[in-house]
Amino acid sequence: MKYVDEYRDPVLIENVAREIARTVKPARHYRIMEVCGGHTHSIYRHGLRDVLPENIELVHGPGCPVCVLPTGRVDDGLSIADGDDVILTCFGDMLRVPGTRGTALERKARGADIRMVYSPLDALKLAQTNPSKQVCFFAIGFETTAPSTALTILRARALGVENFSVFSNHVTIVPAMRAILDSPRMLLDGFVGPGHVATITGCRPYEFVARDYGKPVVVAGFEPLDILQAILMVVRQLNAGEARVENEYARFVPWNGNGAALAALETVFALRPVFEWRGLGFIPESAFEVRADFATWDAERRFAVPGVRVTDPSAAQCGEVLTGSLKPAQCRLFGTVCSPERPVGALMVSSEGACAAHYRYAQRAAETEPAGV
């Protein structure tokens, strides 16, 4: 398969792995965070941990949209489905995220009209074919998915479809990275930067990491070769005492980003003054809300969303895992109370969540994995 097989070539991968092993300084410990959940998934899926030297420690970052969504927002979103004549739509992952009163799937089994879509445009189509219903799209995701939501709202306006709305939980990655860098517990050496997000934002937004914090960032693709190459580039910078932003994913990521997508974001969304992230707490200017000009398509204005705050179950240590200060298997609930089938926290739901990835692909290695921090 073109554009995939080249990046999974065992010979090339072995070469890069060997080069990494040659390049690392034996006495040094390298703590590298892969920011994006897509990277976490790929690392586990392809068993990449096994081809890296012992002294490279990968820390799973907060780049999993389902995982960082606080329970209160899940409850708020699901409450919309309680209304009469409402069809709530969402991506597949969202269906299994537990709120205080169960998951979307459980509500669906009890009769709520909740449907999975693969694109917000499908939700808009549903609104057009069901004019007597209110169709709401439970929007999640970083800059990767936010432009498609923005374009869908623009199209809804152009078509005059007014029974469609968006419950926006779109977030932006940079403030979250800053929060992690500011955390006193966080002793990271460098970052594998979020490739999908960067196709929209470009590489510039990460320059502060190198400039202000002196840490290298290498924006990377999601195939095994991409990830290993990016790790090698981070290691080389660290060995040379450098801190720059480099672009490993240049085949898709323009340095200055995607202008059309950024313009759509700017037109439809404004930054919220503050937004709660699971595990990271309240972060200023870290999330998008629908601008007042588009109030008709804003679910938070259309529906009486309760705006609840819910603290995570105290035994669950999602926050510590999310910030990388705890490995998934070190959580008190991992694999016993909390499993992919009966998740307590969202990290166990999404295939991009560190806990689900760890459970699915590396459960057996749990006892031997080196401790975090």
Add this chain to the structure above:
Amino acid sequence: MALAERPRRRVAFTDERIEMAHGAGGKASRRLVEGLIAPAFANPILDTLSDAAVFSLGGVRVATTADGYVVRPLRFPGGSIGELAINGTVNDLAVSGARARALMATFVLEAGIESEIVRAEVAAMAVAAERAGVAVVGGDTKVVEHGLCDGMYITTFGIGEIDPRFALDPGSVRSGDRVLLSGPIGSHGITILLARGELDLEADVRSDTRSIWPFVDALGDACGSGVRWMRDPTRGGVATALNELARDANVAIVLDESAVPLGTQVRGACELLGLDPLHIANEGQFLAVVAPERAAQALAALRAVAGGEAAADIGEVRAQPARTLLGETPYGGVRAIDMLVGDPLPRIC
């Protein structure tokens, strides 16, 4: 059977309601069957929880099985509900080492469905039965109100004699055995997903629905006594079937992931949708665990059957870590492969 004597881990069913995931063939389905249904009927035949119930009737070893078909849409590239209803039941018997001798079919029809649709499915069943060499000898019809069953549901019951060439027993699976797969995986599940028309995605994929008896028959001739276990990886896919074997036989199964046959279209769709092909349903493939010294012979026999050219040796049985399915990646990494969790593709058969 050796398995029945071994105490099975008790499964509790505490879910408050039935959800679609309980029908997806993964962990939730297993909980429903083992936790809620099977305990009420506990008996040595049922307790093996295999694809078919095997017992003696008048001195003859027979296998019986029943299956319900609720696929939506009724017709899809490469097949239809009627073909599935024949092939699925024939295949459940085949992997139990039995050639289907007779089937019964029950139709639940929705008031308002066009007679032509019913006629077409009955005809499709007749063709599939003819091809599989099995007679449909009886059945039942019911009609329910409009809006209740998406056109039609079909259930079939099948019976066959156990073929004396086989001595199947998951308890006999041991370290060193090879795992064979009859052909490329995932085409049925992906075909149904695309046939629903809910994705703006087109691919030239067709369901693989077919009778697998010719392959089982060829295995029987080549090395019947060397075959320890067979299973058709339908809902839940290859990963679920092999996880169940690992659990039942208390062994580890290690897949060479690059050896698993996979069509380009299915692979592309899975990459795009974030699905693992090992979790996608098949309706015309089967897995066999064979003794290592017979593996080459068995593989050659499968490949000699028309439609079996892509059959492959995909992995081996090891003693440790017990009750686990592992995948070896082409890069020397290893991952644990879980059973299907949740419900990526509801109502695929």
